[in-house]
Amino acid sequence: MVGETEAFLRLLRAQKHDFLNHLQVISGFLQLGKPERALAYTKEVVARLGRNGRLMRLRQAELALLSQFKLEEAAQRQIRVEVEMDTEMEDLALGGEQAAGLMELAWELILAAVEAEEREGTVRLEIRKAEEGYSWRFTGTHGPAGDEKIGAILDALQDRARECGVPVIWSPQSLELTLLLPRR
Secondary structure: OHHHHHHHHHHHHHHHHHHHHHHHHHHHHHHOOOHHHHHHHHHHHHHHHHHHHHHHHOOOHHHHHHHHHHHHHHHHOOEEEEEEEOOOOOOEOOOHHHHHHHHHHHHHHHHHHHOOOOOOEEEEEEEEEOOOEEEEEEEEOOOOOOHHHHHHHHHHHHHHHHHHOOOEEEEOOOOEEEEEEEEO
16 A cells, blocks of 8 residues: 555656746747747647646546556656557446556557657557447557567566456557457
8 A cells, every 4th residue: 555655656757847947938928929839739738738638537446546547657768658449448347456567567568669769759548438348449650679678578468468358469569559348
């Protein structure tokens, strides 16, 4: 519990820091007499926060919190994350902790595969309601991560997915990872 509380506080501090940075940029544009730039920047930030904030609406608190941690981790690794979702996963058959454990490995795999050196990497996450369940589809741009690191994470993910009865499709060439989480 103490470790989770500390991690949560780090997340809140990082989000507060980012928010203050955005306010300083907007203030700077206004002080320079560039209200159109301030407005454009504000709209960009609001749109990005809205897209990624959708993950907070996931019905499983564990998944929502894990996703927020992973968004912050991605930002620290200079990886931009774009989120699209059409479901809150209200009928997920897996328990919240079980789903979060599985998705933690999925996030680790895609972030390791995309991790950027000098340039910003990008991950796109689509969460969709499908007839058979909920599809989590990660795609990304290639980074310099080593095959050994990715292989170890993939093995752990596939083992955990088998335990949960969740199919995993990994395509390293196109850098695409899809998991189909069961619905009740």
